[in-house]
Amino acid sequence: MGGAGDGLVSLLGLDFDSTVVRTQRVALDSQARSGPAGHLLGDLLLSSGPPAAVVPFIxxxxxxxxxxxHGLRAALPPSTPTIGGMAADGNRFGQTFTILGNQVYTDQAVAVGLYGPDLRVGTGSASGWTSFGPTRTVTEASGPVLSMLDRKPALRLYCDYLGEKASELPSSGLLYPLALVGQSDSARTGLIRSVMAVDWDAGTLTLAGALEPGSLVRLMHADNQRLIDGARLAAEQVRETSGAGAAVLLISCVGRRNVLGDDIDDEIEAVRAVFPAGTPIAGFYSYGEIGPHGDDSLSELHNQSMTIASFCEIPLEN
Known part of the structure; x- marks a missing residue:
């Protein structure tokens, strides 16, 4: 991976001795269908046996x-490493695509299932973003559509924070995501949610993932060095469980690229420096990263993260 670029195709080829590769796809064209589609995709992957890892693209x-x-996770064995991402369209928010074989789709979730006892997968995810401002309570939300914060229209409150940048929504929303924070400790940041769309008439924000009424959120911001440090931390998490000769897949958020600007390659170099020289590295920018979260390493939807996976084979000893 030489660096970040637009209008380019980044390819990562994996050649396994014993690991079996299977692909599946399901229709995914609405918010309401998202959970069932994830579960169905998991069921299809299980038809070939328990996968050693799953790489979904939606x-x-x-x-x-x-x-x-969560639908995909519910169908798969709990210990299945699952890492992937949501397709992106830069700051345009017009149309996204997934690819399987020689077909290009706008409404299909696709996944690669990897099967076999010799596969070793390392995973890591970190952000580098910092929360700020008052803690707000989600008082009305339906799935990913956020209507009210502290019983006030969510879009109006959000625009008050953004000031002049509000006219650039939804792309400017990538610079100020929302952090889910702890009920007892508002400084403890959990998952991050990016703004994906706005409805000016309804006064709502559509996020990359659902928020439950009663959740606590704060705005977030970042500077270049914290993002680069976050990318390095994610790589170090992967290195702890990565085998020799592994290939590495990077999934970074479009919002991180917007913040880093001309320094975008510094994030990639920070990751590259963690792995042995010559390690194959490729990746893409997403509207949401799928990877481990918390001590139990169960996969969640992230926003504004650098999420990384490594893949290699280490034959089991007889």
Missing amino acids: PGLGVDGHAFV
């Missing part, structure tokens, strides 16, 4: 990524 617009991931 449409980036008009879907509930959080519900999809």
